[in-house]
Amino acid sequence: MKQYKNIIKGFGALVGIMLSQSAMAQIGAPFIHDPSTIVECDGKYYTFGTGGGGLISEDGWTWNSGAQRPGGGAAPDALKIGDRYLIAYSATGGGLGGGHAGRVLTMWNKTLDPESPDFKFTEAIEVAKSIQDEDCDAIDAGLLLDPTTGKLWLTYGTYFGHIRLVELDPKTGERVKGNKAKNVAIDCEASTMMYKDGWYYLLGTHGTCCDGGNSTYNIVCGRSKKVTGPFIDNVGRDMMEGGGRMVIAGSGRTWGAGHFGRYVVADGIEKMSLHWEADLDQGGRSVLAIRPIIWKNGWPIGGELFKEGTYEIESERRGYSLELVVDFVRMNRGGGMFGGGGFGGFGGAQRPANAQGGAQRPANAQGGQAPAGGFPGFGAGAPGAGAPQGAQRPANAQGAPGAGAPAGGMGGFGGFGGMGGFGGGAAGGQAQRPAQQAAPQAQPSQTLADVIQDWPKDEIRVRMADYMGRPHQRWTITAVPEAGGYLGGPYYKIIIAGTNRALAATADKDVTSVPRFTGAPEQLWRIDQCTDGTYRIMPKAVPGTDEELVLMSAGDCTPTLGKWDFSSDNCKWNFKDMSKDITVR
Amino acid sequence: MKLNKKALLAFAVASLCGMSAHAALGPGDGDKDDLTKENVQPTLADFFSPVSKNVAKPDAKGFIRRWLLLEPIDKPNRSNTVFTDSYIRENFGQQYFPGQFTDIPTDGKTERVGEQELKWHAFDATRFNVKLFRFASGLEKQVYGVLFWAVTIIDCPEDMPNVRLAVGSNSASMWWLNGEEAVILSGDRRMVVDDVMSGRLNLKKGKNVLRGAVINGPGMSDFCVRFVKENGEPVTNVSVTLSK
Numbered sequence: 073m074k075q076y077k078n079i080i081k082g083f084g085a086l087v088g089i090m091l092s093q094s095a096m097a098q099i100g101a102p103f104i105h106d107p108s109t110i111v112e113c114d115g116k117y118y119t120f121g122t123g124g125g126g127l128i129s130e131d132g133w134t135w136n137s138g139a140q141r142p143g144g145g146a147a148p149d150a151l152k153i154g155d156r157y158l159i160a161y162s163a164t165g166g167g168l169g170g171g172h173a174g175r176v177l178t179m180w181n182k183t184l185d186p187e188s189p190d191f192k193f194t195e196a197i198e199v200a201k202s203i204q205d206e207d208c209d210a211i212d213a214g215l216l217l218d219p220t221t222g223k224l225w226l227t228y229g230t231y232f233g234h235i236r237l238v239e240l241d242p243k244t245g246e247r248v249k250g251n252k253a254k255n256v257a258i259d260c261e262a263s264t265m266m267y268k269d270g271w272y273y274l275l276g277t278h279g280t281c282c283d284g285g286n287s288t289y290n291i292v293c294g295r296s297k298k299v300t301g302p303f304i305d306n307v308g309r310d311m312m313e314g315g316g317r318m319v320i321a322g323s324g325r326t327w328g329a330g331h332f333g334r335y336v337v338a339d340g341i342e343k344m345s346l347h348w349e350a351d352l353d354q355g356g357r358s359v360l361a362i363r364p365i366i367w368k369n370g371w372p373i374g375g376e377l378f379k380e381g382t383y384e385i386e387s388e389r390r391g392y393s394l395e396l397v398v399d400f401v402r403m404n405r406g407g408g409m410f411g412g413g414g415f416g417g418f419g420g421a422q423r424p425a426n427a428q429g430g431a432q433r434p435a436n437a438q439g440g441q442a443p444a445g446g447f448p449g450f451g452a453g454a455p456g457a458g459a460p461q462g463a464q465r466p467a468n469a470q471g472a473p474g475a476g477a478p479a480g481g482m483g484g485f486g487g488f489g490g491m492g493g494f495g496g497g498a499a500g501g502q503a504q505r506p507a508q509q510a511a512p513q514a515q516p517s518q519t520l521a522d523v524i525q526d527w528p529k530d531e532i533r534v535r536m537a538d539y540m541g542r543p544h545q546r547w548t549i550t551a552v553p554e555a556g557g558y559l560g561g562p563y564y565k566i567i568i569a570g571t572n573r574a575l576a577a578t579a580d581k582d583v584t585s586v587p588r589f590t591g592a593p594e595q596l597w598r599i600d601q602c603t604d605g606t607y608r609i610m611p612k613a614v615p616g617t618d619e620e621l622v623l624m625s626a627g628d629c630t631p632t633l634g635k636w637d638f639s640s641d642n643c644k645w646n647f648k649d650m651s652k653d654i655t656v657r
Numbered sequence: 658m659k660l661n662k663k664a665l666l667a668f669a670v671a672s673l674c675g676m677s678a679h680a681a682l683g684p685g686d687g688d689k690d691d692l693t694k695e696n697v698q699p700t701l702a703d704f705f706s707p708v709s710k711n712v713a714k715p716d717a718k719g720f721i722r723r724w725l726l727l728e729p730i731d732k733p734n735r736s737n738t739v740f741t742d743s744y745i746r747e748n749f750g751q752q753y754f755p756g757q758f759t760d761i762p763t764d765g766k767t768e769r770v771g772e773q774e775l776k777w778h779a780f781d782a783t784r785f786n787v788k789l790f791r792f793a794s795g796l797e798k799q800v801y802g803v804l805f806w807a808v809t810i811i812d813c814p815e816d817m818p819n820v821r822l823a824v825g826s827n828s829a830s831m832w833w834l835n836g837e838e839a840v841i842l843s844g845d846r847r848m849v850v851d852d853v854m855s856g857r858l859n860l861k862k863g864k865n866v867l868r869g870a871v872i873n874g875p876g877m878s879d880f881c882v883r884f885v886k887e888n889g890e891p892v893t894n895v896s897v898t899l900s901k
Contacts, residue, residue, distance in 0.1 A: 205698050206695075206697060314852070
């Protein structure tokens with residue numbers, strides 16, 4: 073509701089006291105309302121807000137006031153066209169309870185850097201207006217340069233009536249002569265458009281504005297094959313009927329999502345800018361937010377900022393997990409498939425207790441780690457369920473260790489070429505467990521202390537392999553505040569959980585782990601969620617080169633660094649939260 | 658209150674031109690492009706026409722356009738955030754005028770609500786949504802801090818079990834079918850097609866009375882109402898009348 077916009081006029085120019093800020097929010101003083109689409113100019117990022125000012129960031133993560141825009145008014149948008157910047161804004165006092173006579177104005181500048189000698193806005197010109205009582209409120213400008221035609225479009229409007237679309241001249245910023253406005257939506261404000269894969273998307277903000285932590289502001293969209301609409305939502309509703317598919321809404325400690333803007337970082341890496349009406353961690357103030365855009369079935373949705381935690385880092389290529397190159401240390405076998413604790417001896421040294429059939433096992437497979445408590449009657453009688461080759465089992469299969477077999481007692485099974493002989497009699501399985509046997513006990517996960525003493529103390533290379541929840545596969549990822557950031561996130565360190573051993577890029581364009589995190593650029597990682605929901609992992613710097621390289625799979629098990637290619641799964645990763653993986657119930 | 662002569666003149670012209678016939682149009686059927694009149698003040702005739710003598714049907718998408726609308730009751734609210742469920746029930750549950758939940762008003766009938774003398778108007782909406790804001794502004798009545806009452810009658814050729822009443826309203830509203838509460842829309846809402854659906858209802862053979870109340874503080878009041886079948890298709894094979 074725009075009647076509150078005067079209240080927050082000048083908001084963007086305020087420099088607030090730094091409050092405690094989590095890694096979930098832009099840092100600095102990112103206080104703004106109605107931010108314009110983020111624009112990059114000479115290596116810095118800019119966004120303008122309601123009032124007269126705006127924010128500047130050198131890295132896309134730390135934002136402070138300093139951007140300058142004359143004219144005051146409400147809710148500007150910004151767009152780079154050629155080597156100039158076009159700003160559209162509204163000179164109005166709009167509001168549902170107040171006046172609705174508004175004017176949308178455009179003006180140009182060669183630079184957005186107020187320190188530049190070239191910083192000078194052209195005189196603003198009117199491109200659209202609303203009179204006091206028509207069904208439109210000419211504020212909240214949104215710009216789209218159609219990549220397919222080169223035409224320039226402007227949407228504007230609020231809850232008071234319609235969102236309207238008009239065409240501007242991309243050379244002058246003026247309204248195209250004779251152009252007639254077209255109503256394209258109702259019941260929203262802060263509209264803008266974007267184009268992707270043959271679709272034009274109209275975005276608008278629904279819900280209640282300007283009510284702090286009670287604001288229900290949320291961003292929705294519809295799409296059309298034509299730039300002029302109709303813009304239809306995911307259930308077939310026209311945005312002229314109030315339709316709209318949710319793009320992003322409040323969550324956690326941030327509430328009231330409004331004023332969408334899109335920024336394409338690279339192929340497959342897109343961000344949205346918006347404001348939260350209230351960030352409860354920053355005094356409930358309105359702040360700038362930058363979130364990944366994920367495209368799901370042709371619809372944009374808000375991704376999440378990467379959350380610190382302990383993860384499996386899994387390749388999209390094969391699903392294998394990034395790990396240190398150290399010996400796999402076996403765990404106690406546990407009950408395995410049949411619950412009795414005697415099965416694990418089948419496995420090769422690198423296999424889990426219930427891995428593939430024994431037919432592929434070497435005859436001398438070690439069973440040394442089998443716990444006491446082998447299955448009673450084990451091996452005597454008919455083959456157990458699932459014994460693929462049990463019928464061919466040699467006669468000496470009988471007499472396998474039974475209950476209380478010492479460790480290694482099942483080793484002799486390895487040569488049987490099958491899982492036969494398990495049955496323990498016709499009934500087989502757990503039916504044979506003595507009534508007095510205790511219920512299965514929780515088995516602890518392997519801990520770092522169990523294995524770290526055998527790890528090399530210096531550099532340890534990394535690879536990918538089956539994820540088994542082992543300490544050399546669990547990575548703790550935390551922000552490094554002093555390292556700055558990038559558009560939408562801080563740099564992170566990626567270390568083996570419980571250690572200071574850090575993932576690092578190398579001068580030969582590979583990755584390794586170094587024994588101690590030092591904060592060096594090659595140990596800092598940028599993590600961007602891709603438009604398909606996977607992640608791009610990218611070192612801040614690679615020693616000896618200025619190339620921008622990303623972590624990628626050279627083979628299923630071999631990580632390296634290479635050029636970003638969104639079309640290749642080699643370049644994509646997933647994070648699986650393993651924070652609970654070490655919990656012993 | 659002095660009437661807006663210009664609006665009434667346009668309204669009369671539109672009526673003579675036969676705009677009142679239900680053209681079975683919905684959004685997307687061609688009526689929305691006509692709305693884009695830059696820098697022109699809307700008139701009552703842009704949104705409503707007097708009830709025609711034609712038998713009214715829902716439009717192609719099932720939206721009910723023929724209504725009896727009471728001029729807005731003064732109900733000041735500076736913000737729509739107060740429209741909680743309990744607020745809605747309490748404020749819609751009280752009696753503002755006699756026969757509020759039982760009578761079928763007639764066009765031109767007046768009601769005394771406190772100090773206000775309010776008139777019922779029989780209108781056909783020119784669009785799928787009933788633009789109460791323009792109903793009020795076109796009659797030079799207050800547009801903010803208001804409570805509207807609306808009544809219509811659905812005449813069914815047969816029993817229609819398991820239909821739902823689909824409502825969108827700006828802002829909160831409450832609806833009753835044949836005297837029973839059907840659906841409530843609380844909170845600071847915008848009008849969205851099929852925003853809230855009732856539970857499964859039965860439209861009986863013959864006449865079914867549908868009443869609604871819409872409240873707004875600083876918003877642009879309107880509503881859209883239709884019945885939909887179990888499979889989501891709109892109910893269109895009924896008549897809409899304003900007489901019992």
